[in-house]
Amino acid sequence: MxxxxxxxxxxxxxxxxxxxxxxxxxxxxxxxxxxARCLRLCAIPHEFDMWILRALAPD
Structure with missing residues (x-):
């Protein structure tokens, strides 16, 4: 195969x-x-904006 x-x-x-x-x-x-890492991090708060994303992934 x-x-x-x-x-x-x-x-x-x-x-x-x-x-x-x-x-x-x-x-x-x-x-x-x-x-993919950022998307996984966004699942933590379920709702996010640029400020939350920067707090989750400052790099």
């Missing part, structure tokens, strides 16, 4: 275990690492 297909099937299996969080996990995996 093609290696890419095997990797895709493995990804689907991993995500199916995560249940309702799977779509978010898939999105985060496709994002740049810094952007």
């Amino acid at each position: 093609d290696k890419r297909l095997e990797e895709f099937q493995q990804l689907l299996n991993e995500l199916s275990v995560k249940g309702k969080d799977a779509p978010l996990e898939l999105l985060l995996r496709q994002m740049d690492a810094d952007q």
Whole structure:
């Protein structure tokens, strides 16, 4: 079997275990690492603006 297909099937299996969080996990995996980190930080307060984001990730 093609290696890419095997990797895709493995990804689907991993995500199916995560249940309702799977779509978010898939999105985060496709994002740049810094952007994904910021999005994860924004989930802490659930609502955010530029000031809160700067407090969460001053760098």
